[in-house]
Amino acid sequence: MASEIESKIMNLREAAKLVPSGAHISLGGFTTQRHPMAFVHELIRQKKRNLHFYGHSPGGDLDMLIGAGCIRRVELAYEADEAFARIGPRFRCAVEKGSIEWEDYSNFGMVQRFAAGAMGIPFIPTRTMLGSDILKKEGFSKKTRSAKKIAKKKFKIINCPFTGDKVVLLPAIQTDVTIIHAQVVDAQGTVRIYGQNFGDEQQAKCAKKLIVTCEETVEPEVLREYPEHNIIPFFRVDAIVRAPYGAHPYACYRYYDYDPEFLGLYHKRARDDETFEEFLDEYVYGIKDWEEYLEKIGGDEKLRKLKADKKLGYAPKLKRR
Amino acid sequence: MELMAVAAAREIKDREIVFAGTGLPMLGAMLAQHTHAPNCVIVFEAGAVDCKLAHLPMSVGDPRTMRFASTATGLFDVFSTVLQRGFIDVGFLGGAQVDAYGNINATCIGDYHCPKVRFPGSGGSGDIACLSKRTIIIAVHEKRRFPERVDYITSPGWIDGSDGRKRAGLPWGGPSAIITTLGVLRFNERTKRAYLASYHPGVTPEQVRENTGFELDVSRAKKTEPPTEAEIRILREKVDPEGIFLKKAQE
Numbered sequence: 169m170a171s172e173i174e175s176k177i178m179n180l181r182e183a184a185k186l187v188p189s190g191a192h193i194s195l196g197g198f199t200t201q202r203h204p205m206a207f208v209h210e211l212i213r214q215k216k217r218n219l220h221f222y223g224h225s226p227g228g229d230l231d232m233l234i235g236a237g238c239i240r241r242v243e244l245a246y247e248a249d250e251a252f253a254r255i256g257p258r259f260r261c262a263v264e265k266g267s268i269e270w271e272d273y274s275n276f277g278m279v280q281r282f283a284a285g286a287m288g289i290p291f292i293p294t295r296t297m298l299g300s301d302i303l304k305k306e307g308f309s310k311k312t313r314s315a316k317k318i319a320k321k322k323f324k325i326i327n328c329p330f331t332g333d334k335v336v337l338l339p340a341i342q343t344d345v346t347i348i349h350a351q352v353v354d355a356q357g358t359v360r361i362y363g364q365n366f367g368d369e370q371q372a373k374c375a376k377k378l379i380v381t382c383e384e385t386v387e388p389e390v391l392r393e394y395p396e397h398n399i400i401p402f403f404r405v406d407a408i409v410r411a412p413y414g415a416h417p418y419a420c421y422r423y424y425d426y427d428p429e430f431l432g433l434y435h436k437r438a439r440d441d442e443t444f445e446e447f448l449d450e451y452v453y454g455i456k457d458w459e460e461y462l463e464k465i466g467g468d469e470k471l472r473k474l475k476a477d478k479k480l481g482y483a484p485k486l487k488r489r
Numbered sequence: 490m491e492l493m494a495v496a497a498a499r500e501i502k503d504r505e506i507v508f509a510g511t512g513l514p515m516l517g518a519m520l521a522q523h524t525h526a527p528n529c530v531i532v533f534e535a536g537a538v539d540c541k542l543a544h545l546p547m548s549v550g551d552p553r554t555m556r557f558a559s560t561a562t563g564l565f566d567v568f569s570t571v572l573q574r575g576f577i578d579v580g581f582l583g584g585a586q587v588d589a590y591g592n593i594n595a596t597c598i599g600d601y602h603c604p605k606v607r608f609p610g611s612g613g614s615g616d617i618a619c620l621s622k623r624t625i626i627i628a629v630h631e632k633r634r635f636p637e638r639v640d641y642i643t644s645p646g647w648i649d650g651s652d653g654r655k656r657a658g659l660p661w662g663g664p665s666a667i668i669t670t671l672g673v674l675r676f677n678e679r680t681k682r683a684y685l686a687s688y689h690p691g692v693t694p695e696q697v698r699e700n701t702g703f704e705l706d707v708s709r710a711k712k713t714e715p716p717t718e719a720e721i722r723i724l725r726e727k728v729d730p731e732g733i734f735l736k737k738a739q740e
Contacts, residue, residue, distance in 0.1 A: 201535075201548065225612055245615075250511045251512065252547065259607075273611070276573070276616040280568075294573070296619045302611065307602070333660070334657075365563040366563050426548075488731060
């Protein structure tokens with residue numbers, strides 16, 4: 169067992185090598201919470217290309233990947249940082265220019281597709297999206313639909329064989345690689361997430377390969393004392409990366425809050441091509457690793473301000489506007 | 490903004506289960522809890538159910554939505570076992586465009602394949618529109634935002650009117666009001682077309698009609714009941730003391 173334990177823990181650089189260009193990927197988190205940002209930076213630094221991205225409500229994780237030229241196609245429901253920014257600026261720009269391919273679903277639609285993939289069934293019936301243009305307009309071309317690993321149809325509406333009611337069938341998703349950022353992972357790979365898990369459980373369990381970045385690693389006995397609080401069994405996890413503050417500038421419940429100041433900076437600079445390139449140079453390409461990044465964004469002083477109150481799980485005194 | 494938050498709050502009845510989104514819906518739902526609907530249950534799509542908010546969330550997945558919540562799971566659980574199962578009494582929706590039948594566009598202006606302007610997309614809004622027992626729409630009232638038909642139906646309202654939802658296969662639901670910066674619109678019982686139910690203080694029915702891109706019946710319009718001093722005080726002191734949404738709106 170010991171040798172297996174050792175082999176799963178690696179650094180960001182090694183783990184990012186497990187994601188080849190062209191891979192079908194998904195990232196955990198929800199809008200301004202718990203995205204594996206340290207990993208995203210490493211994907212950009214390693215210049216991954218032609219990634220096919222599945223998400224429900226990504227935020228700056230996907231926006232940065234699009235801006236850095238890593239993404240070819242997206243299937244998602246939403247792309248924004250909610251109250252911080254009403255749309256991902258690089259996503260908007262890429263769609264308006266036609267430089268990526270996109271397919272829209274709803275959040276429920278996308279998490280059901282991940283759930284179907286996680287359960288090993290080919291599709292899932294649902295009652296949502298009926299009457300919407302999501303079920304009238306297809307984003308992907310016929311050519312794209314005929315490509316390997318892509319569902320041959322966006323959806324299918326049928327009459328339920330048991331009740332006769334209209335139902336929508338949605339195709340399952342199984343990603344090549346899913347990357348999530350969790351609070352605690354043990355040395356074998358058992359994962360514990362504090363707070364809402366968003367869609368992480370389904371996104372993780374539908375993956376062929378699962379990479380988990382985390383705030384802390386602990387001994388298996390610690391997590392196995394309360395197995396009912398754990399969400400992913402160790403054998404599903406292929407790689408573990410310790411990345412404290414690895415979701416910055418997004419919130420990680422019980423550990424730290426989102427960073428309004430940095431989100432303001434990002435959204436200002438991501439508005440146009442030139443300033444976004446400067447942003448990447450300054451915060452990604454010109455930076456050696458995540459530790460250097462944390463120094464760059466303000467080091468200990470900044471991290472103290474974001475640190476979560478133990479009881480509340482967020483920073484109640486954080487200046488948010 | 491304050492007026493709209495108060496109008497939103499008044500749509501919520503005590504003990505109802507409410508699906509609230511970021512911004513005005515949260516202000517409205519929190520105000521309702523502090524006033525006439527102390528037992529209403531707020532559900533957030535990202536996973537938290539019936540939290541006791543102490544600080545206004547900036548995201549439906551905000552760690553602030555975890556405080557004293559009854560349960561905290563994720564999107565799959567909340568959407569399937571709460572929303573699709575039929576437990577949401579009222580869902581709040583917003584969007585870039587709203588049309589005469591309460592359909593919402595949160596996706597794009599122009600052709601879907603080469604849009605003039607792209608918006609963030611459905612998120613949970615399409616789901617809430619399909620599967621809540623009723624919905625309340627909140628929107629900025631401008632002519633271009635209120636066309637006869639939206640460019641893209643992200644979140645279905647009454648679709649093409651009358652029994653449009655039934656024909657589409659939706660089991661229940663539909664919009665009951667549109668709260669705007671100028672007034673409150675409701676829907677004709679038979680045709681399901683929007684009409685002006687009330688206009689806000691300082692606004693005339695004629696002004697509302699001029700700022701609406703579709704033919705709007707204003708014959709039934711009354712004046713919106715203005716917010717009470719207590720409602721405004723609770724909004725400023727208890728709901729959003731940090732001025733996160735209220736101050737932003739004033740700037």
